[in-house]
Amino acid sequence: MAEDTFRRLLVVVCDLSPIWWGKQAANASENSDKMQPINAFLNNVLVFCNAHLMMKHTNELAIVCATSSKSQFIYPCPEDVSDANGEESYGNMDGKYEHFATMNNVVVDKVKNIIEEESADDVNLPENSATLLAGALSMTLCYIRQAERNCPVGQSMKARILVLKGSQDVSTQYMATMNCIFAAQKNNVTIDSCLLMSDSGFLQQASDITGGVYFKITKMESLLQYLLWMFLPDPNTRESLVMPGAVQIDYRAACFCHRTLVDIGFVCSVCLSIYCQLLPRCHTCQTRFKLPSAAMTRPKKKKKEKTAD
């Protein structure tokens, strides 16, 4: 079976920004009774991850979660591998497939830890509240590289990333994020993006460049169905499926000087740095530019002379 030579690695990058989830919870609390959004979200993600593992025994999974202070692997967890006893202690209580049970338990523990840590840290650093998407993507790409290297002989790794993100883009991360996206493209890693409630320009570009699917979800309660429907099939399978049409992609770049998204910018002709205003000298490569105003005045004068004659 030729199919068996591929190991499909799915890395799920979850945005677990406590501020964003807290806000969702606050909004949802009016019609309470239901499960808290973050808990529902985590349940959905776990089901989805189980589904991915269930598709084939060679399928592999990793989960990274990003908050505003750090990005961290929650599965597979480097610390838990060391104490193998801990794994058994989770037990096999309800006849669940062990692999799933272990994963679920690891994820639950780690997520709780992270959020606790985050809440402790966050009080100290209230203004730095952006989710560290670029960091999480970098870690993911490193992990994929490593997994590809460790792949058994005769098999090859097909990796893709699924980003689940709710919080908004921060233009200060533009450079780092774009670098990650291009690195992913170079490594043939597809980035799928599932946006919760709001659009993201970065991820639109990421999915477009790497050939993934970009999808914005507004009905959080149906998240799992969207995930299973759109993101469970791997990119090869998607070719034979009818997927929703492409979205309008926001290709705006952030300038190097102020990190703001610009509609029309100035690009250094030497090093391709982007600026939001005309500069006499490129900050990055120190190239001096001739100001166009000086060049413009000459022909005008000549014209005037001609008309005078």
Added chain:
Amino acid sequence: MAADEVLLVSEHVRYKKNKGKLKLLSDKIIWTADGADKPRLSYAYSDIKVQRISPEGSSKIQLQTVLHDGTSYSFHFVNNAYSGAERRDRDEVKDLLAQLIPAHRKKANKDLEEKTKLLQDNPDLYQLYKDLVVGDIITAEEFWANRANGQMSGSDIGSTDVQTIGLSSGFLSEVKPESSGCNELRYNLDADTIAAIFKTYPAVKKKHLENVPDQMTEKEFWTRFFQSHFFHRDRQKTSSDLFLECANHDEQEFLQQKLSNFYDRLLDISEASPVSEQGYGHTKSSDTSDQKNKSDNLFRRFNHQSSMVLKSYANVSSKSVNENSTNNEGEPPSKQARLREMVTYEDLEEETTTKSAVLKIKDKNQFCHGVGVETAKPSQYDTSYTNGTDNHTSYTLKCTLDVRSWQPDLTNALSSDCACEVLTEFSPGGLFMRDTATEINNRGQQSVHTELRQHYNAITELLRHFWSCFPVTSTFLEEKVERMAKCLEKYRDIKLHKFISSLENPTCGEHLTKMIDIAISKYQNLQEKKTKIKLS
């Protein structure tokens, strides 16, 4: 050839009892009545089906031309200058016509062939032709008049790479002798066969040039050629044979050619071969006294013949190439390249490094992560989250509490209602599949698209005819404008209306009608102006 070059003028020709002049132009025949300016009769040679002359001995000396459409014109030659003058006139005309009619018919056929080929090669054009010409909207001449330029260039391209016809390998055996009488064979040679023989046996050509006019007649030469050729087959040497020399010459040339073909600086196969008596077949066998094998001879002749055939083709094609590559001892560039390839080693060559400008980056870190500006104003992100009474801390706290109480409940992650809702969204025509649904529909509308394109083609073609008439300077253009305007109206009323009414979305055809309307209003303006001028 100018269109109205006069090839022959025959005065004193009567047509329907009127006196006049018959003129043969380069492409048509005209008859002008005496005293009249304009020719009364004028028709192209290509229209003539056949010409007839009055029988010998009849009182009237006449010439009749029958056209393809069945009409016929009879000319009565009445030259009284001397007896038989009328016959002489008639015969002059008849002979010239006999040349011109087939020539023009051939040309017409060629034109027709070219046109059909053009139509076959270009389906769009064919559709246009069907729409406009077959639908009687414009005439075929008008249609082709516009294509004339393109067509000419096309035929030019065709004429540049004339290919010489190759020789049939069995052409000699096809020249079958007919036995007539006792012990006599008769060969029928035509020009093609002779050319083929010359091509295959250059030595024979040489001999022919040397001998034929002075020393023997053509017939004698060929008789001897055939006699000798059979001789040549058996390779029995008799000194009296004229073609013995030819055979030797052929053999020499064959050897030389083979050697020249295989000449290679890297391989020397003309040297004595390690295995004697073989020589790879390229060295002349050293002992001539040995009677050669008959099959050897046969092979040799076959090889020679085919190499000559190939050569006759290669001569034509390589002539132009060779002109450029006569430098360097006449070695073809491909050979030089091969030589170079054999004697050069890439890894021994000096490394050529192209020096590119180095990008000077002041701070690499800065380049990768952008200019570190800590003065960045607080992003919109922060403001959006700090508005109102809520702040980060309370949100974080809420979230933390939520997660603390989290117990995974995977079986209830999704309600079936929600799942169904999403499924309908993803079904064709659903919320997210609207684009794809129209895509699928579009595929069904392919035929409509092609039809629309055809209409565009046809209408733009007509409009091109229409607008090319402006400014209207001659009566011809005036007529054409009028005709085109009528054509456009006709097209709009007959074809376009039907098409648009069949469309689901009539806006598709709006642009077409608009284009026609503009043209027609322009035409009406023109008409109004004309009437005004007439009135004033």
